Amino acid sequence: MSVQATPGRLVTFEGIDGSGKSTQARLLADKLRGLNRPVHLTREPGGSPGAEEIRNLVLTGDTGRWSAETELLLFTAARRDHLEKTIEPAIARGETVICDRFADSTRVYQGATRGDLRGVVDRLHAMIIGREPDLTFIIDMDPEVGLRRGLARAGSEQRFEDFGVAFQETIRHGFLSIARDNPDRCIVINGDRSPQEVAAEIFAHYESRA
Numbered sequence: 001m002s003v004q005a006t007p008g009r010l011v012t013f014e015g016i017d018g019s020g021k022s023t024q025a026r027l028l029a030d031k032l033r034g035l036n037r038p039v040h041l042t043r044e045p046g047g048s049p050g051a052e053e054i055r056n057l058v059l060t061g062d063t064g065r066w067s068a069e070t071e072l073l074l075f076t077a078a079r080r081d082h083l084e085k086t087i088e089p090a091i092a093r094g095e096t097v098i099c100d101r102f103a104d105s106t107r108v109y110q111g112a113t114r115g116d117l118r119g120v121v122d123r124l125h126a127m128i129i130g131r132e133p134d135l136t137f138i139i140d141m142d143p144e145v146g147l148r149r150g151l152a153r154a155g156s157e158q159r160f161e162d163f164g165v166a167f168q169e170t171i172r173h174g175f176l177s178i179a180r181d182n183p184d185r186c187i188v189i190n191g192d193r194s195p196q197e198v199a200a201e202i203f204a205h206y207e208s209r210a
Contacts, residue, residue, distance in 0.1 A: 008038075008091035010131070011206070012102040014178075015139035016171050018149030019191045020198065024139060025100045027199040028206065032096060040090040043100040044078070048085035051078035068114035075106050076124050083129060102133055108174035113167070133185060135209050137202055138175045141191035143168035 011028070013021040022043070029041040045055040058066070058074050066074065079102070090097045103125050111118035147168050179186040187205050191198060 008093065008095045008097065009134040010087060010091065010097045010099065010102075012099045012104065012133040012136045013139065014101060014104045014108075014136060014175055015191065016141070016143060016146045016168050016175070018146030019139040019141050020149075020195060021137075021139045021191075022100045023195055024137065024189075024198055024202055025098050027195065028202055029098045031199070031203055032098075038093065038095040040086070040095045040097045041100075042082070042086055042097060044082060044102055044105065045075055046078070047082040047087070047099070050081040050085070054078035054081075068110065068117055069120070071114065072106070072110045072117055072121060072124065075110060076128050079103065079106070080128050083131065087131075099133070102136075103129060104136060104138075104175065104178050107178060108171055111174075113170060113174075135206070136179075136182070136186045137205070138179050138186055138188045139191040139198070140172065140176065140188050143172050145192070146172075 013025040015021040025043075026041060029039050032039040044051070045058060046052045054074050054077060058071060058078075087097050087099070106125075107118060107121050111121040143165055147165055176188065179188045189198060189201060189205075
């Protein structure tokens with residue numbers, strides 16, 4: 001008698017820049033690997049060769065060269081390639097896919113701050129992506145603290161951090177609004193604690209939703 005494979009699922013991490021979401025995504029992946037559970041850690045934009053090329057286009061160089069609509073199409077194209085080449089195959093293998101950012105980031109960053117495109121974002125998502133995460137952790141923290149952390153990072157991908165504290169506050173409230181509207185999949189986590197404390201709470205929630 002064959003043993004049925006455990007179905008895979010998509011777990012996403014969201015939050016303002018500097019909130020520690022990338023660290024927490026990695027810590028959860030490490031925890032699951034330590035328990036010998038199949039897991040695939042990925043990120044957006046990116047996560048597949050084609051999507052990584054689009055990431056480089058969008059997050060580096062002159063931030064004003066794309067219109068809001070063009071930028072949204074680029075992010076959606078990257079997500080579609082990521083879904084086809086990485087996420088869906090891993091889930092089919094029974095793996096837990098842990099993704100640093102997904103569609104909620106587009107809803108907040110492009111939908112709420114780039115010309116009020118939220119309706120367009122949602123329609124594109126329904127037509128081109130058609131999948132929501134099974135579980136989303138939103139790491140919430142003081143925008144000023146997050147901004148300091150973000151600006152302390154070296155590298156060229158600082159386009160969002162450069163908009164300042166007011167922008168970070170707008171983004172924070174956007175994520176919290178998504179959490180209120182989707183309590184079945186979204187869990188808000190207080191990020192103003194040590195990484196170990198945050199990771200312990202996340203794992204407890206993860207196990208309770210297994």
